[in-house]
Amino acid sequence: MNTRDTYIPKSENQGAKREFVSYIKGGIASLVLTLAAFGLVAFDMVSGLGALAALGGLAIVQIVIQFRYFLHIDLQKSHRDDLQLILFTGLIVSLMIGGTLWILFDQHARM
């Protein structure tokens, strides 16, 4: 039985109860991060670049948490293909968003 189970990554081989706990963890963490982000703005605790940094940071943490607990992407070897695809998409996305903003804001400054 153990040799068969070695084919299943740890995150998938812990039985229904522990997988359930994993969804609960992801759900609670996402809820806390969401309320924190809305709270910062609702109570006027952030502004300008500070708001971008704080809210952007909370969003990135929540995205990582949902990838980890809802989409089951982790750092184990068997998940590396998916992780590499995510990281490559992240690279393409940041090039496109960064490049678009650079060019459009530069154009605007010259108009």
Added chain:
Amino acid sequence: MTDHHHPGLNLGHTDRSTHAAAEEMIFGFWIFLMSDMVLFALLFATYAAMSVHGVAGGPAPADLFELKSALYQTLLLLTSSFTFGMASLALKYRKDTGRLLFWMGVTFLLGAGFLVLEARDWVKMVTEHNAPPQRSGFLSIYYLLTGTHFAHVSAGMIWMAVMAVQLAVFGNDGPVKLRLMRLALFWHMLDVVWIGIFTFVILLGVAP
């Protein structure tokens, strides 16, 4: 037997043959999802430029967006992502379809609540704030970005309804499981996109 695993809940030892079939199929769907993320990234980039320079004398983000409605939408979509997780567990560990259908039904209703609230926001913007898509570049891309997400959520709900029929007809067997596993990835990914929308569109639009 390989040691490859795919995103989302792996069937693993609970259904070996379907798990083996899932690896390739789900990796392919994962590639589609990543390309979908690229589409959303371009909409976000255009929005980031337009919401600053494209207001054209019309209403700006801070004049239009309501935190309360956005918070309710966020909570509905986040909860629906969690309830689909519960559906995935029922899919993996239960042969009967009762609990799976129950959680899919809950997810469907939460998704419907999200769509209603978002549509109500749009109606309010157009009727009360005179902010239709053609008013400014900012509003065009705002409706395009949130509308693309809205269309994805609607597509996910149609997919859910089709899968409920397939579950009733075929039961919880191999091919049906594989389709539901791809739907789960699609649904979870829509909540990830929504994190970007409520953070960069709503919250940063309202923040001083």
